[in-house]
Amino acid sequence: MIEKKVIRELTAIVGAGNVFTDKADLVTYSYDAAVLAPVAPGVVARPVAPEMLGRIAALCNENGLPLTARGAGTNLSGGTIPEPDGVVVLTNGLNKILEINAADMYARVQPGVVTAKLAAAVAARGLFYPPDPGSQAVSTLGGNVAENAGGLRGLKYGVTRDYVMGLEFYDAPGNLVKTGSRTVKCVTGYNLTGLMVGSEGTLGVISEIILKLIPPPADRRAMIAVFNRMDDASRAVSAIIADRVVPATLEFMDNFTIRAVEAYSHAGLPEDAAALLLIEVDGHPAQVAEDAEKVEAICRKHGAAGIRVAADDAERDRVWEARRSALSALAKLRPTLVLEDATVPRSRIPDMVRELEAIAKKHDLSIGTFGHAGDGNLHPTILTDKRDAKEWRRVERAISDIFDAALSMGGTLSGEHGIGTAKSGFMERETGPGALVFSRRLKSAVDPKNILNPSKIIGRAEASLDFKSGDLKSGDFKSGDLKSGEPESGKPESGAAGAGV
Amino acid sequence: MSDMKRLALMLKELEEQLTVCMKCGMCQSVCPLFEETGREADVARGKLALLDGLGREMFDDPAGVAERLNRCLLCGSCAANCPSGVRVLDIFIKARAILAGYMGLSPIKRAALRGMLAHPERFDRLVAWGSRFQKYFTRPVNDLVGTSCARFVSPLIGGRHFRPIAETPFHERTPALDTAAGASGLRVAFYVGCLLDKIFPEIAEDVVAVLNHHGVGIYMPEGQACCGIPALSSGDLKTFGALTRRNLERFDPGDFDYLVTACATCTSTIKEMWPLMAGRCGVDKVDGVDKADGVDGVDGGKISAIAAKAMDINQFLVSKLGVGAAPESSAGAAVVTYHDPCHLKKSLKVVAEPRIVIRANPECRLVEMPQSDWCCGLGGSFNLQYYQTSAAIGRRKRDNIRAVDPAVVATGCPACMLQISDALSRAGDRVAVRHPVQLYARTLRA
Structure with missing residues (x-):
C-alpha cells in the first residue's frame, strides 16, 4: 500500500483527474506486450506538464517508491511492467510536437508524442523521420528512445539512436538534466544522450527529445523475390549488400510464414516457396533504377524462381501489406505468440535460419521466421499456448537455445525489443560480468535508492553487492544463478517477449 | 460457492476468446474514446485485461469492471483492426450480460428498458406524448440542420442540440404494407427501426418510394419492436429476448427475399447480434434465470435465416437493383x-x-x-x-x-x-x- 500522504502529494502535482488508485484502473497498467505475468502498480499518475515529471521523481525518491514510466505499453520485454506498489507515470498526457525546424532539420517533441503522428507531421513539412517500429501507430517517442526502437528501415537508415540529437530528462532526485543540442556537432560534456537511449527508464525520466530529420528519398521501388531454397534467399541477402547496394528495406519470410499469410489474406503468395525476400530501394530516381536492376540480377543469380517488381504505388502497397500482415497471420494460428528478436551479423543469416529450423524440430514447436534480414534482425516467432505448462517449458528451452545460437555467431540477444525483465537473466551470456558490474555501479551512483524502473536490464541487485571489488559472485543477484544463465523467474509466464513487430 | 467464484465461473466462457489478445496495444490507434482520454481502461486491451483478471480472480471489483466496460461506444474499430482477430464486440456484449446478470440493472435502465422499450405500444404512446409536449420545453435552433435545444435549463437535455420527435411517426402514416414483387421480381421485408419511425419518418417514406420505383414488393408488418441493441448493450437479456421474440413473430423469412433496413445499427444487430445471442449466452444457467427470459426458446434456425437475409438498404440498391453512380455530377452540384x-x-x-x-x-x-x-x-x-x-x-x-x-x-x-x-x-x-x-x-x- 502506498501511503495516503504520497497519493495526496501526487494529486497536488498532477491534479485529481490524473491520479488513479482504483484497483480496476491499476490492473490496466499491470502489463505490456511481453508474455510475462502482470504486476499491478500502487498508483498511476498522468502528468500534463513536463516539470511534473521532475516533481514526481523527487516524491518517489524521497519515499523510496519505484517509478516506471509508461508510454503506450507496447514493450516486448517487460520494461513497462511496474513493481508491486510502485508508481506508474503515464507520458501520454505530454504529447505536444514542440517544433519542426525545416531549416535546421530537427524536431523537438514531448515524450508522449505517437511515433506515426510525428512521422506524418514531419512528412507534411517535406521531411522524413525514418525509424518505423512495428508499433509506430501507437508507440510513443519517449518509449522509442528508452528502448532504442528499430524497425523495417534499420539497414539503410539506422534506428532511433541515430536520430536522437539531444534530450532533457529528470534524474532520480528530480533534477532537470539537459544533454546534446540542436546542432549536428556537439561535444559538450559526457554523451549522456547516448547513455539514455536504450536505458529503459532506469536512469532518468525523459521530458523532451530533439530528433534529427532528413530529406525524404525522391523515388523508391519495391519488389518480391521468390526462392525455392532457403539458403539461396539467405545468400542473396548477403550478396546484395556485398555488392554495395543498401536497400531501404530488405525483409524475409520463411515458408511457414508465407503459408500463414496466404491463408490469412489470399494475397497470391506462392505457398510452396521456401522463402520470400521483400525489397525496397530508394533514393535518386537514377540510383533507384540502377539499384533495382542490380538487386534483380543478384536474386536471379542466386536462384530466385521469380521476381515481381511493383509497377505502381498500389502494387507497392500490396508488397508491404503482405509483410505487415505476417504477424497477424501467425498470431491467428495459436493463442500465444512469442516474438523473439535475437540478431546476428547479416552474413550469418543462412546459418541462423538453419539453426532456427533445428531448434523448432528439437523442441517440437512451430516457429515461423520473418524479419529484417538486411540487418540480421530476424523474428523467430514461436506459436504456443501459455496455458499448456509442458509446452511452455519447451518454449523456454527453445528461447534459451535461440540466444545461444545467436551469440555463438557473434550476434546479440536483442536487436530492437530491449532486455527488460524478460532477458535480464541472459545478459551476462553476451556481455560477460564486466558490463553488468559497470552498469550496476553506474545505476547505483545516479539512482542510489534504486527507484527508477528497478530490476530492468541489470536484474535485481542485492544491497550486499560489493561494488568496490568489482567481483561478480553468483548469488549476488536475486536473479540467481547467472552462470547457468537462466532467466530471472521460473513462473510459467516468464522469459519471453510477446507481440508487435 | 463464493460470489467471486460464481462470477469467475460465469466469465469462463469468455476465456478462449480473451486468450487471443496478445496485448500488442494496436487498438489504441483506432479507439475514439482512448484518443480523447488516453486511459488504458477506455481501450479494448485494458477492458480485456480487466475481464481476464476478474475471471482469474486476480482482484475483486465487478462493479468497477462493469463501469469501465460500459465506457465504450461498441463501435468495433478495435475488432476491425485487431492483428490477432480478437472478437472484441462479442466478448463485450456477453460480458455486459454476465455482469448485469450478476449485479442487476440500474433502476434507470430497468425502467427505460423493461418498463418502456420491451413494450412497443407503451413506448409509442410515451413518444407520442413527448412529441405533443416537446414544443413547450424546446425551441428550434438551426433550421438547416433541423435541430432544437432546451428552452430552459434542463438536466435531461443539457446542452444538446437534438432532432425533435416527429409529429406523426411513420407507423401512423403507414401502418403496414404487403405488396407483391413488381418488375424487379424481388420482395423485401422492411424493418423500420425506432429512429426512422419516431424521428426520421421521412427517410422511411423515401425507402418505400425507392422500393416502389424499382418494382420491389414490400412486406412491412404492424407492431414491429426495437431491434434490441439498447437492451443488449445494457446486458438486459430479458428485454432483448422479449423484443427478439416479438420481431420473430412478425417476420417469417419465407415471406421475403431480403430484409432491408435503412439503419446501420439495426442491420448489424439483426445480422450479427441475433445469431450471437440466440440461445447461447450461458448466464441464465448460472444465474437461475428462467431460460425463456433469454433468447432461448426461439427458433435458432429462424434467426439464422433472417440474419442471412438482412441487408443494408444501400447495399440492396447497388447489389440487387443495380443502382449505379451517375456518369458525372452536374455543373452546380x-x-x-x-x-x-x-x-x-x-x-x-x-x-x-x-x-x-x-x-x-x-x-x-x-x-x-x-x-x-x-x-x-x-x-x-x-x-x-x-x-x-x-x-x-x-x-x-x-x-x-x-x-x-x-x-x-x-x-x-x-x-x-x-x-x-x-x-x-x-x-x-x-x-x-x-x-x-x-x-x-x-x-x-x-
Whole structure:
C-alpha cells in the first residue's frame, strides 16, 4: 500500500483527474506486450506538464517508491511492467510536437508524442523521420528512445539512436538534466544522450527529445523475390549488400510464414516457396533504377524462381501489406505468440535460419521466421499456448537455445525489443560480468535508492553487492544463478517477449 | 460457492476468446474514446485485461469492471483492426450480460428498458406524448440542420442540440404494407427501426418510394419492436429476448427475399447480434434465470435465416437493383461528404455502396472528409451516460466534416445523424444531414 500522504502529494502535482488508485484502473497498467505475468502498480499518475515529471521523481525518491514510466505499453520485454506498489507515470498526457525546424532539420517533441503522428507531421513539412517500429501507430517517442526502437528501415537508415540529437530528462532526485543540442556537432560534456537511449527508464525520466530529420528519398521501388531454397534467399541477402547496394528495406519470410499469410489474406503468395525476400530501394530516381536492376540480377543469380517488381504505388502497397500482415497471420494460428528478436551479423543469416529450423524440430514447436534480414534482425516467432505448462517449458528451452545460437555467431540477444525483465537473466551470456558490474555501479551512483524502473536490464541487485571489488559472485543477484544463465523467474509466464513487430 | 467464484465461473466462457489478445496495444490507434482520454481502461486491451483478471480472480471489483466496460461506444474499430482477430464486440456484449446478470440493472435502465422499450405500444404512446409536449420545453435552433435545444435549463437535455420527435411517426402514416414483387421480381421485408419511425419518418417514406420505383414488393408488418441493441448493450437479456421474440413473430423469412433496413445499427444487430445471442449466452444457467427470459426458446434456425437475409438498404440498391453512380455530377452540384457508420463499415464491411447511392444523384458531388470512418461518438446510451466525452468525439467529426466545406453530410445510420446534427448545430454550422437514400429519392421525384 502506498501511503495516503504520497497519493495526496501526487494529486497536488498532477491534479485529481490524473491520479488513479482504483484497483480496476491499476490492473490496466499491470502489463505490456511481453508474455510475462502482470504486476499491478500502487498508483498511476498522468502528468500534463513536463516539470511534473521532475516533481514526481523527487516524491518517489524521497519515499523510496519505484517509478516506471509508461508510454503506450507496447514493450516486448517487460520494461513497462511496474513493481508491486510502485508508481506508474503515464507520458501520454505530454504529447505536444514542440517544433519542426525545416531549416535546421530537427524536431523537438514531448515524450508522449505517437511515433506515426510525428512521422506524418514531419512528412507534411517535406521531411522524413525514418525509424518505423512495428508499433509506430501507437508507440510513443519517449518509449522509442528508452528502448532504442528499430524497425523495417534499420539497414539503410539506422534506428532511433541515430536520430536522437539531444534530450532533457529528470534524474532520480528530480533534477532537470539537459544533454546534446540542436546542432549536428556537439561535444559538450559526457554523451549522456547516448547513455539514455536504450536505458529503459532506469536512469532518468525523459521530458523532451530533439530528433534529427532528413530529406525524404525522391523515388523508391519495391519488389518480391521468390526462392525455392532457403539458403539461396539467405545468400542473396548477403550478396546484395556485398555488392554495395543498401536497400531501404530488405525483409524475409520463411515458408511457414508465407503459408500463414496466404491463408490469412489470399494475397497470391506462392505457398510452396521456401522463402520470400521483400525489397525496397530508394533514393535518386537514377540510383533507384540502377539499384533495382542490380538487386534483380543478384536474386536471379542466386536462384530466385521469380521476381515481381511493383509497377505502381498500389502494387507497392500490396508488397508491404503482405509483410505487415505476417504477424497477424501467425498470431491467428495459436493463442500465444512469442516474438523473439535475437540478431546476428547479416552474413550469418543462412546459418541462423538453419539453426532456427533445428531448434523448432528439437523442441517440437512451430516457429515461423520473418524479419529484417538486411540487418540480421530476424523474428523467430514461436506459436504456443501459455496455458499448456509442458509446452511452455519447451518454449523456454527453445528461447534459451535461440540466444545461444545467436551469440555463438557473434550476434546479440536483442536487436530492437530491449532486455527488460524478460532477458535480464541472459545478459551476462553476451556481455560477460564486466558490463553488468559497470552498469550496476553506474545505476547505483545516479539512482542510489534504486527507484527508477528497478530490476530492468541489470536484474535485481542485492544491497550486499560489493561494488568496490568489482567481483561478480553468483548469488549476488536475486536473479540467481547467472552462470547457468537462466532467466530471472521460473513462473510459467516468464522469459519471453510477446507481440508487435 | 463464493460470489467471486460464481462470477469467475460465469466469465469462463469468455476465456478462449480473451486468450487471443496478445496485448500488442494496436487498438489504441483506432479507439475514439482512448484518443480523447488516453486511459488504458477506455481501450479494448485494458477492458480485456480487466475481464481476464476478474475471471482469474486476480482482484475483486465487478462493479468497477462493469463501469469501465460500459465506457465504450461498441463501435468495433478495435475488432476491425485487431492483428490477432480478437472478437472484441462479442466478448463485450456477453460480458455486459454476465455482469448485469450478476449485479442487476440500474433502476434507470430497468425502467427505460423493461418498463418502456420491451413494450412497443407503451413506448409509442410515451413518444407520442413527448412529441405533443416537446414544443413547450424546446425551441428550434438551426433550421438547416433541423435541430432544437432546451428552452430552459434542463438536466435531461443539457446542452444538446437534438432532432425533435416527429409529429406523426411513420407507423401512423403507414401502418403496414404487403405488396407483391413488381418488375424487379424481388420482395423485401422492411424493418423500420425506432429512429426512422419516431424521428426520421421521412427517410422511411423515401425507402418505400425507392422500393416502389424499382418494382420491389414490400412486406412491412404492424407492431414491429426495437431491434434490441439498447437492451443488449445494457446486458438486459430479458428485454432483448422479449423484443427478439416479438420481431420473430412478425417476420417469417419465407415471406421475403431480403430484409432491408435503412439503419446501420439495426442491420448489424439483426445480422450479427441475433445469431450471437440466440440461445447461447450461458448466464441464465448460472444465474437461475428462467431460460425463456433469454433468447432461448426461439427458433435458432429462424434467426439464422433472417440474419442471412438482412441487408443494408444501400447495399440492396447497388447489389440487387443495380443502382449505379451517375456518369458525372452536374455543373452546380452540391458538395456532399459521407460519414462511415461503424456498424456499416466495421461490422458489415459496407463501404462503397452508400457512396454509389449518393453519386447516383448527379446533383451531388461526393468529396471525402478526412477520417470518414472515425466514430461519431454517439454509441447509443454512451451519449446519455457520458455526454461530455461523446460530444468531444462528435466535435472531432464535425471538424472533419467542415474541412471539406460541404452543403450536405450523408450517412447510412440515423443514430449517427443525431450525433452529427448535435455537433454541427452546436458549432453553428449550416450543413444539412441526410441519409443517402434521401439524396437518391430526390432523383426519382425530379
